[in-house]
Amino acid sequence: MKLRIFRNMVILSFSVMGLFLAGLALLWWSECLTTDYVILLWLALLALAVALAYYQTCAIVRPIEQMSPEKPLFQIGYKELYPIAEHVQNMQEQVQETMTKLEEKQLEFNTLADNMSEGIVILNDQGYILSINKQAMRIFGLQHGENYENQHILMANRNRELLKLVDHSLAGQNQDLILELDGRIYQVMCNAIGKAGVTQGLVLFLLDITEKQQQEQLRREFTANVSHELRTPLTAISGYAEIMMHGLVSEENVQPFAEKIYKEANRLITLIGDIIQLSQLDESTGQFRWEQVDMAQLAEEIVLRLQSKAEQQNIVFSCYTEPTVVVGIASVLQEIVYNLCDNAIKYNKPNGSVKLSVVQSGINAIIKVVDTGIGISQEDQPRIFERFYRADKSHSRLIGGTGLGLSIVKHGVQLHNGDVELESTLGAGTVITVRIPITR
Numbered sequence: 001m002k003l004r005i006f007r008n009m010v011i012l013s014f015s016v017m018g019l020f021l022a023g024l025a026l027l028w029w030s031e032c033l034t035t036d037y038v039i040l041l042w043l044a045l046l047a048l049a050v051a052l053a054y055y056q057t058c059a060i061v062r063p064i065e066q067m068s069p070e071k072p073l074f075q076i077g078y079k080e081l082y083p084i085a086e087h088v089q090n091m092q093e094q095v096q097e098t099m100t101k102l103e104e105k106q107l108e109f110n111t112l113a114d115n116m117s118e119g120i121v122i123l124n125d126q127g128y129i130l131s132i133n134k135q136a137m138r139i140f141g142l143q144h145g146e147n148y149e150n151q152h153i154l155m156a157n158r159n160r161e162l163l164k165l166v167d168h169s170l171a172g173q174n175q176d177l178i179l180e181l182d183g184r185i186y187q188v189m190c191n192a193i194g195k196a197g198v199t200q201g202l203v204l205f206l207l208d209i210t211e212k213q214q215q216e217q218l219r220r221e222f223t224a225n226v227s228h229e230l231r232t233p234l235t236a237i238s239g240y241a242e243i244m245m246h247g248l249v250s251e252e253n254v255q256p257f258a259e260k261i262y263k264e265a266n267r268l269i270t271l272i273g274d275i276i277q278l279s280q281l282d283e284s285t286g287q288f289r290w291e292q293v294d295m296a297q298l299a300e301e302i303v304l305r306l307q308s309k310a311e312q313q314n315i316v317f318s319c320y321t322e323p324t325v326v327v328g329i330a331s332v333l334q335e336i337v338y339n340l341c342d343n344a345i346k347y348n349k350p351n352g353s354v355k356l357s358v359v360q361s362g363i364n365a366i367i368k369v370v371d372t373g374i375g376i377s378q379e380d381q382p383r384i385f386e387r388f389y390r391a392d393k394s395h396s397r398l399i400g401g402t403g404l405g406l407s408i409v410k411h412g413v414q415l416h417n418g419d420v421e422l423e424s425t426l427g428a429g430t431v432i433t434v435r436i437p438i439t440r
Helices: 002-029 035-065 079-114 134-140 160-170 210-245 251-283 295-312 330-346 393-399 405-415
Strands: 119-124 129-132 176-181 184-195 198-208 290-294 316-321 325-329 353-361 364-371 419-425 429-437
Touching: 119 134, 134 198, 160 176, 160 184, 160 198, 184 210, 210 251, 290 295, 290 330, 295 316, 295 330, 295 353, 295 364, 325 330, 325 429, 330 353, 330 364, 330 405, 330 429, 405 419, 405 429
Parallel strands: 316 353
Antiparallel strands: 119 129, 119 198, 176 184, 184 198, 290 325, 353 364, 364 429, 419 429
C-alpha cells in the first residue's frame, strides 16, 4: 500500500511540476501569443491536472471501496488494511452472535407465553401493546393471526375498568381488578416496569379464577346450608328435651317424645356422616385404598340391605348383574350404589319397582338404576346433584333425606374418573346411569 501511495504521489508531483513549467513557458511565450491562446492553454493544463488528480485519487480509494461490509477479509486491496478488516469482521461476528441469541430468547419467550394458561400483555409507557400472547387474545376475544402490536390497549378491549386500571398503573398506582368477560371471571394484575420511579411500561397478567370463585360460592352456600340443616334437628331435640325436663309431658306421651328425639338424633348423625364423607371426597383427604371390587357381589349385598325397606313400601326391588370387576375404592363404590338405590326406593310410588343392573361394556362398568317413582322436573334436573338441593322439599323432609346423597354419588363417580347420566320424567320415573372405568 505504501508503494502504491508513493507511486501515485510521484505521479502527482511530476504533474504539478509539469504544470508549473508549462506556466513559466506560457509566461515566456505570452509576448508572442495572443491573450486568447494563453487562456486556452491554461484551461487545458488545468483540465489535465484535474483529470490526473481524479484518476490517482480513484486508484487509491478503489481498493477500500471494494471491501465487502459483510466479508471484509474476502477482498483486501491493501494488506495494511488487514488488521482493520479483521477487527471489523470480529465485531460483525459478535453482533451476529448477539442477534442470534436475542432471536432465540425472543422465540423462547414467545413459545412460553403462548403456552401459558394465563394471559400476558406487555404495554409501553403510552399504553400501546408491545407483546400479547394467545391466551390474552382469546380472553379479549381477538382474532388469532392478526397483529395487535403497536396498537393501543383500547383496540384490544374497551372495558372501562380495565382502561382505568392501565391509566392508574401508568401513573404509578399499581392495582388489581376482577373482570368478567364472556361469562368468565378474571383477575387482572398490573405491574409497572421502570427505573428511578419512572414508569417505562406495564405487564398485565390475566388469571382465570372462574372455578375458584365458583368454589368459594359453593363453600359459602355449603356453610349456610350446613348451619341450617344442623339447626333444624338440634332445635327439635332441644325443644322436646326442654319440655320433658320441665315435666310438661304426661307419661303416655314420654315415649312418642323420646321417639321424636331419637329420630332427630339419627337424622343429625346421618347428616354429619354425609357431610364428613362428602368433604373427604371433595378434598380427596380420605385414606382411600384402591383394590379390585366385585361389582356384582357388591350390588347383590346392597339389594339384601334394602330389601326390607322396599317391602315396607310394597316396592319390587330386582337386580341383574354380570361378572364385573372394577379397580376402585370399595367403600365409595358401595356408597354410590347404595345412595342410588335408596333414593329410588324413597322417592318411589306405592307398588312401584326398582331395577338395579351392573354390567361391563368395553372398558367401563355400567351401573343403572331404574325406578317408577315421582320423577324429576326438567328445571330441577340440572341442579339435582348439588349439595342440599331437593327437587321435592316437602317429601324430602318427610322421609328424612339430607339432600347430600346424589352429591356424594357425583363426587364418588368423579373420584373414579367416571360420569353419571340422568333421565327422568316428572310422575313417570327416573333412570340414572353411572359409567366407571374398570381400571384405574
